[in-house]
Amino acid sequence: MSEILGLRDVCYIYGDGHAALRNVTLSIESSSKVALVGPNGAGKSTLLLMLNGTLRPSSGVVLFRGQPMRYDSRSLTDIRKSVGMVFQNSDDQLFAPTVEQDIAFGPLNLGYPGDKIERYVGYALSYVGLEEHRNRPPHHLSGGEKKRVAIAGILVMEPDVLVLDEPTSNLDPATSEEIMEMLDELNLYGKTVVISTHDVELAYRWADEVVLMDGGEVVRTGPPEKVFADPDTLRKARLKLPAVLEIYREMLGRGLLAPVDELPRNIVDLMHLIESAAGISGRKPGRIYICDISGTPPSRIRDILSSGAVSYIGAMGTKAKMVANEELLELDFSYGVVDKCVLKAIAGRSSLIITSGGMVEHAERRIRSYAEEFGIEIEVIILPRAHTSTPVDNINLY
Amino acid sequence: MHRLLDDYAHENGLRGVSPKLKLAIGAFSIIACIASPTPAVPLAVSACLSAALIALARIPWRLYIGLTAIPLSFALLSASVVALLSPGEALVSIGALRLSREGMWLGLLLLSRTIGGTSSLFFIALTTPMTEIFAILRSMGLPESLVELSMLIYRYIFVLLEEAMMVRSAQEMRMGYSSIRSSISSSAMLASVLFIRAWERGERLMVAMDSRCYSGRMPLVESHSVRPGHLAVSFIYILSITALLLAVIRGGSA
Numbered sequence: 001m002s003e004i005l006g007l008r009d010v011c012y013i014y015g016d017g018h019a020a021l022r023n024v025t026l027s028i029e030s031s032s033k034v035a036l037v038g039p040n041g042a043g044k045s046t047l048l049l050m051l052n053g054t055l056r057p058s059s060g061v062v063l064f065r066g067q068p069m070r071y072d073s074r075s076l077t078d079i080r081k082s083v084g085m086v087f088q089n090s091d092d093q094l095f096a097p098t099v100e101q102d103i104a105f106g107p108l109n110l111g112y113p114g115d116k117i118e119r120y121v122g123y124a125l126s127y128v129g130l131e132e133h134r135n136r137p138p139h140h141l142s143g144g145e146k147k148r149v150a151i152a153g154i155l156v157m158e159p160d161v162l163v164l165d166e167p168t169s170n171l172d173p174a175t176s177e178e179i180m181e182m183l184d185e186l187n188l189y190g191k192t193v194v195i196s197t198h199d200v201e202l203a204y205r206w207a208d209e210v211v212l213m214d215g216g217e218v219v220r221t222g223p224p225e226k227v228f229a230d231p232d233t234l235r236k237a238r239l240k241l242p243a244v245l246e247i248y249r250e251m252l253g254r255g256l257l258a259p260v261d262e263l264p265r266n267i268v269d270l271m272h273l274i275e276s277a278a279g280i281s282g283r284k285p286g287r288i289y290i291c292d293i294s295g296t297p298p299s300r301i302r303d304i305l306s307s308g309a310v311s312y313i314g315a316m317g318t319k320a321k322m323v324a325n326e327e328l329l330e331l332d333f334s335y336g337v338v339d340k341c342v343l344k345a346i347a348g349r350s351s352l353i354i355t356s357g358g359m360v361e362h363a364e365r366r367i368r369s370y371a372e373e374f375g376i377e378i379e380v381i382i383l384p385r386a387h388t389s390t391p392v393d394n395i396n397l398y
Numbered sequence: 399m400h401r402l403l404d405d406y407a408h409e410n411g412l413r414g415v416s417p418k419l420k421l422a423i424g425a426f427s428i429i430a431c432i433a434s435p436t437p438a439v440p441l442a443v444s445a446c447l448s449a450a451l452i453a454l455a456r457i458p459w460r461l462y463i464g465l466t467a468i469p470l471s472f473a474l475l476s477a478s479v480v481a482l483l484s485p486g487e488a489l490v491s492i493g494a495l496r497l498s499r500e501g502m503w504l505g506l507l508l509l510s511r512t513i514g515g516t517s518s519l520f521f522i523a524l525t526t527p528m529t530e531i532f533a534i535l536r537s538m539g540l541p542e543s544l545v546e547l548s549m550l551i552y553r554y555i556f557v558l559l560e561e562a563m564m565v566r567s568a569q570e571m572r573m574g575y576s577s578i579r580s581s582i583s584s585s586a587m588l589a590s591v592l593f594i595r596a597w598e599r600g601e602r603l604m605v606a607m608d609s610r611c612y613s614g615r616m617p618l619v620e621s622h623s624v625r626p627g628h629l630a631v632s633f634i635y636i637l638s639i640t641a642l643l644l645a646v647i648r649g650g651s652a
Contacts, residue, residue, distance in 0.1 A: 097529040104617035106610040139556035
């Protein structure tokens with residue numbers, strides 16, 4: 001891992017003398033998922049605007065790939081191409097009359113030739129799943145669709161870093177999860193993702209690295225289970241404990257759970273702790289089928305569903321969701337799919353995950369790591385391989 | 399949720415027709431209405447375009463009638479003033495107001511031209527989204543900055559409209575429009591807050607554009623190509639209206 005963006009002793013003082021950032025030193029690793037958390041007015045948005053050179057530190061230095069950021073227009077264009085910024089309010093960002101024109105804005109201004117712009121815009125539109133909205137004006141879109149267009153308008157410039165200010169504010173829970181899942185997918189393909197949020201649940205579950213800010217200063221940085229382990233720091237920063245941790249602490253205090261080294265990160269972890277404390281074990285876990293839709297005809301998915309082998313079906317990634325939508329598959333899970341399928345597997349039910357490309361291995365890896373952590377066997381069956389080798393190609397984890 | 403005219407422009411039966419063709423038909427119709435010395439041509443134009451709007455573009459007729467009624471009510475007023483104040487041999491006279499044959503004819507002509515012109519404008523406004531008109535404006539050689547400015551203005555009309563509707567309902571909730579007095583002060587407040595918000599939006603817009611490497615260019619959409627069927631129908635329409643126009647002019651001079 002190497003540092004892609006860094007702040008060294010950065011101060012930022014607004015014109016009225018109010019200091020928005022005080023001596024902030026921060027290092028953002030390449031290909032990581034970073035969440036800035038903190039109360040209103042902590043300086044999160046100011047810090048984010050430093051990352052693409054919109055704001056220039058009053059003192060201190062911002063590093064991009066180890067080089068101090070320069071603020072002449074050519075350097076700024078380079079930085080903004082590499083560090084894409086998605087604003088909190090999509091209406092601030094979508095200024096062109098139609099979706100297509102808005103997405104084409106960045107590439108056009110970077111001087112790409114016409115056919116390249118068209119290709120890139122088409123790719124970005126299909127990535128966020130909004131091809132049929134190409135000619136619509138932004139005011140005809142829903143909040144979630146606007147957010148997707150805003151993200152597409154950044155992705156089309158192929159940035160290395162995506163910076164999102166409060167990406168899930170004003171979105172319904174399912175849309176929020178879908179947006180976060182899209183960010184996960186992008187991170188999986190190597191992009192560094194930096195978000196700011198008040199949502200401790202989101203930050204705790206999603207981030208690799210949490211930066212806790214308060215009053216213009218960075219109070220703590222580290223992996224979420226470290227930063228969120230200290231309730232006093234959180235309370236001072238006007239945040240609260242994530243529900244999973246709160247339940248864990250309560251149960252610990254009442255002697256229902258024994259303390260563990262690694263705090264539970266999500267409901268799957270917590271349920272496992274509770275089940276093992278309650279002595280429930282020995283139930284045969286369910287299977288998880290992972291199906292790569294690019295190698296499987298939809299009819300085969302239907303066969304699996306009608307055979308009764310699986311009780312639940314979930315889709316991961318934009319492409320899989322699009323196929324599910326086209327094939328009128330009724331999805332039980334459209335976000336947090338791996339976690340939910342693992343929960344069901346532990347409860348003895350089988351499920352099917354449809355996804356594509358690198359997400360297949362990602363899902364498999366996640367299931368494998370859960371199984372290892374809990375010391376159970378979850379049978380994972382990857383489907384395109386099933387019709388090349390004769391019997392069902394079981395990947396037995398242990 | 400209000401349905402705005404803009405929504406119809408984006409979803410109507412004639413959306414797939416080349417915007418250039420629609421614009422040409424609209425412009426031709428307006429010129430024909432003005433050139434005609436008798437009400438026959440404007441009325442024929444209005445009949446054709448209204449039929450096209452309702453039958454082909456599938457614009458709800460109630461909406462269309464409602465829309466036309468607004469300019470028509472003004473036109474009716476001014477046409478009657480013209481009719482009553484024109485010189486000529488009086489048919490009826492009430493005090494200073496005299497209705498002459500010439501005046502009546504002039505008033506009728508004015509009214510019919512308004513009807514024809516209104517239909518022509520609505521034909522464009524209800525079938526062609528602004529977004530496509532921008533592309534035509536640029537291809538016609540209008541200055542880039544003017545077209546870009548109008549594109550941004552167009553986009554932010556809706557952003558500010560939404561803002562204005564929100565502020566207005568917030569005021570209504572707290573009895574902001576309960577009396578004439580409070581209505582006036584609430585409207586003033588609405589205007590000033592909108593101005594400030596527009597200003598803030600402008601600043602944020604600048605940051606957003608810079609964040610996406612703005613170097614002075616706004617993208618435009620490709621417009622639809624003209625289809626032979628559409629061209630044929632338009633040609634028949636233009637020919638018949640021209641024929642009618644010529645017949646009327648010759649009939650008038652003969």
